[in-house]
Amino acid sequence: MKYRRELLKELYLRMLRIRLCEEAFVEPILTGEVRCPCHLYSGEEGVAVGVCAALTERDYVFGNHRSHGHYLAKGGSLPEMVAEIYCRENGCSRGRGGSMHLIAPEAGMLGAAPIVAGTVSLALGAALASAIRRDGRVAVSFFGDGATGEGALHESMNFAALRKLPIIFACENNYYATHMPVRECRVDRHIFEIATPFGIESRQVEGNDVLAVYDAATAAVEKCRQGAGPVFLEFLTYRYRGHVGPDDNIQGEHTDIRPPEEIDAWMKKDPLALLGDYLLAQGLFSPGELDGIRTEVEAEVREAFIFARASAHPKTEELERYVFA
Amino acid sequence: MSSHRILSYSLAINEALHQTMAADPAVFLIGQGVKSPWYVGNTAQGLRERFGDERVIDTPVSENAMTGAAVGAALAGMRPVVVHPRMDFMFYAFDPIVNEAANWHYMNGGRLPVPVVFWGIINRGGEQAAQHSQALHGMFAHVPGLKVVMPASPYDAKGLMVAAIQDRNPVVFIDDRWLYRLEEPVPEEIYAVEIGRARIARVGADVTITASSFMVREALQAAELLAEEGVAAEVVDLRTIKPLDEAALLASVRKTGRLVVADGGWRSFGAAAEIAALAAERAFDSLRAPVVRVALPDCPAPASAVLEKAYYRTGEDIIRAVRGIL
Ligand SMILES: Cc1ncc(C[n+]2csc(CCOP(=O)(O)OP(=O)(O)O)c2C)c(N)n1
Numbered sequence: 001m002k003y004r005r006e007l008l009k010e011l012y013l014r015m016l017r018i019r020l021c022e023e024a025f026v027e028p029i030l031t032g033e034v035r036c037p038c039h040l041y042s043g044e045e046g047v048a049v050g051v052c053a054a055l056t057e058r059d060y061v062f063g064n065h066r067s068h069g070h071y072l073a074k075g076g077s078l079p080e081m082v083a084e085i086y087c088r089e090n091g092c093s094r095g096r097g098g099s100m101h102l103i104a105p106e107a108g109m110l111g112a113a114p115i116v117a118g119t120v121s122l123a124l125g126a127a128l129a130s131a132i133r134r135d136g137r138v139a140v141s142f143f144g145d146g147a148t149g150e151g152a153l154h155e156s157m158n159f160a161a162l163r164k165l166p167i168i169f170a171c172e173n174n175y176y177a178t179h180m181p182v183r184e185c186r187v188d189r190h191i192f193e194i195a196t197p198f199g200i201e202s203r204q205v206e207g208n209d210v211l212a213v214y215d216a217a218t219a220a221v222e223k224c225r226q227g228a229g230p231v232f233l234e235f236l237t238y239r240y241r242g243h244v245g246p247d248d249n250i251q252g253e254h255t256d257i258r259p260p261e262e263i264d265a266w267m268k269k270d271p272l273a274l275l276g277d278y279l280l281a282q283g284l285f286s287p288g289e290l291d292g293i294r295t296e297v298e299a300e301v302r303e304a305f306i307f308a309r310a311s312a313h314p315k316t317e318e319l320e321r322y323v324f325a
Numbered sequence: 326m327s328s329h330r331i332l333s334y335s336l337a338i339n340e341a342l343h344q345t346m347a348a349d350p351a352v353f354l355i356g357q358g359v360k361s362p363w364y365v366g367n368t369a370q371g372l373r374e375r376f377g378d379e380r381v382i383d384t385p386v387s388e389n390a391m392t393g394a395a396v397g398a399a400l401a402g403m404r405p406v407v408v409h410p411r412m413d414f415m416f417y418a419f420d421p422i423v424n425e426a427a428n429w430h431y432m433n434g435g436r437l438p439v440p441v442v443f444w445g446i447i448n449r450g451g452e453q454a455a456q457h458s459q460a461l462h463g464m465f466a467h468v469p470g471l472k473v474v475m476p477a478s479p480y481d482a483k484g485l486m487v488a489a490i491q492d493r494n495p496v497v498f499i500d501d502r503w504l505y506r507l508e509e510p511v512p513e514e515i516y517a518v519e520i521g522r523a524r525i526a527r528v529g530a531d532v533t534i535t536a537s538s539f540m541v542r543e544a545l546q547a548a549e550l551l552a553e554e555g556v557a558a559e560v561v562d563l564r565t566i567k568p569l570d571e572a573a574l575l576a577s578v579r580k581t582g583r584l585v586v587a588d589g590g591w592r593s594f595g596a597a598a599e600i601a602a603l604a605a606e607r608a609f610d611s612l613r614a615p616v617v618r619v620a621l622p623d624c625p626a627p628a629s630a631v632l633e634k635a636y637y638r639t640g641e642d643i644i645r646a647v648r649g650i651l
């Protein structure tokens with residue numbers, strides 16, 4: 001068997017944890033209990049989980065505005081994330097950052113930020129630190145198809161290639177940047193080809209096939225550790241929810257421009273269902289075992305929301321705490 | 326007739342764009358979201374249908390190049406308006422704005438004007454946190470060669486957008502999402518509000534409150550409540566941050582002898598500090614109390630709504646400041 005049973009269980013569990021957590025936000029967002037803008041990751045779990053499973057906790061990742069999945073996949077604490085999105089003092093960013101600023105330094109998650117491509121060069125810097133120290137760590141930069149429009153990405157690719165830095169450029173191509181389909185943002189070529197002129201090895205991967213993601217990431221990590229980085233990976237995937245919030249809905253007006261047939265087609269390639277079916281078909285897990293995992297994760301998510309809701313708000317007299325270290 | 330027509334702040338901007346684009350084929354609009362309500366609300370509505378996608382250009386996420394392209398098009402004889410749906414995204418565009426556009430005319434001995442509008446929208450609150458909340462007018466106003474306008478009313482939103490587009494210099498036009506639904510009578514015909522002219526939004530003799538953009542609303546509310554206490558506050562709506570209408574400002578301070586500066590930016594080294602310095606330098610003899618700044622603490626915008634409430638300044642803060650110097 002190519003994959004260890006423990007690994008398969010972990011992949012399934014982590015994807016499910018992200019999915020159930022994201023979906024648990026839908027109701028609180030709609031009722032206004034959660035006010036912080038949330039860019040939900042539902043549908044894209046295969047990418048974060050597959051990539052992070054190829055890393056150790058010493059490796060680094062940086063995220064963007066849609067980073068609930070990156071944070072959880074890298075091993076960030078679930079209750080602390082939910083508490084952060086509720087903007088509570090117990091949150092991973094102490095309620096100062098919210099959904100778009102998730103961090104778990106203990107797990108190698110060095111932060112996420114919504115300035116498009118803003119963290120790409122930061123991941124470059126983490127890879128540079130690793131190269132200077134020769135400590136074998138790999139840095140992963142998660143960014144979307146939208147970020148390919150920013151010069152900072154291209155500058156970073158060039159420098160990474162020049163210095164053979166241990167960085168994986170992980171592009172999550174979900175075909176849209178807010179209201180803009182990717183075809184309106186660039187001429188119709190594969191995104192992964194943008195790395196080629198820099199002399200960077202690059203490939204396209206089915207992002208909803210977590211095992212394919214894991215294989216591609218494992219090979220990329222190996223290259224980086226050997227000093228033969230960087231690697232560019234384009235993951236094809238799709239978000240189930242709105243750009244921000246459960247639905248693209250502006251002041252009561254439905255603004256999702258994505259064709260329903262397109263959404264349906266992607267729903268049929270659900271990353272969780274794909275892995276679940278594989279595990280059952282191979283006889284690796286019984287339906288009862290998968291249900292057991294689900295029950296376990298449901299409880300975790302429930303607990304995390306209870307923790308968040310019970311957590312205190314930051315104190316107003318501590319508004320300026322953390323401005324300086 | 327026309328002067329009684331009511332228009333919202335955001336639609337006043339929209340009308341300015343319609344009328345300037347119709348009047349001058351050199352005017353075009355470029356930026357993220359101009360074809361979608363996602364970003365710019367209704368400020369760009371109907372423009373694409375009317376002027377086509379050659380003059381109303383939605384762009385990839387590429388602030389540096391798109392802004393530079395607007396500057397270059399201006400050098401080549403166009404009158405571009407480049408919109409940034411959130412000011413925070415303009416940091417990627419600081420090079421074309423500050424190094425290139427602001428300096429170009431001077432460093433080339435006045436050989437070429439740079440008639441470009443950098444339109445940045447303040448979009449804050451709602452637990453959006455540090456990178457989705459910033460008001461950067463103080464930074465732009467610091468730069469020689471840039472003009473900076475911040476309308477507080479629908480009338481000025483239209484008139485200042487028209488003036489910005491007609492100006493021969495780079496103008497940073499800053500509006501605020503918190504004002505978009507504000508309504509008042511706006512003339513139907515095209516008109517410009519002169520850049521560099523403040524407006525006395527309320528007359529009073531006891532204290533001067535200066536404000537711009539959203540803070541004008543807060544200042545007016547504060548003045549209303551202060552009037553009930555028998556305090557007559559004069560509210561100066563700056564309208565233009567740079568060049569500052571020094572004459573209007575100083576005249577008011579000389580009249581009242583007291584100054585509270587309300588500003589939506591950070592407290593230190595910003596627009597509020599500049600105005601306080603001006604009063605100290607040029608109206609020192611008239612001041613009967615220290616100048617007070619009501620501005621954001623020197624702290625990034627927090628996510629938590631509880632902290633946001635402590636962070637943003639309101640009319641109450643202005644009232645407290647006024648009481649403190651009476
Ligand atoms: C510098 C900058 N410009 C614009 C935005 C507004 N914005 C937020 S998300 C987004 C699109 C991102 O698309 P993509 O990178 O494909 O990520 P996705 O949302 O699809 O996951 C844009 C343009 C921003 N946050 N930062």
Ligand SMILES: [Mg+2]
Pocket residue numbers: 144145146172173174175176177178
């Ligand atoms: Mg995308």
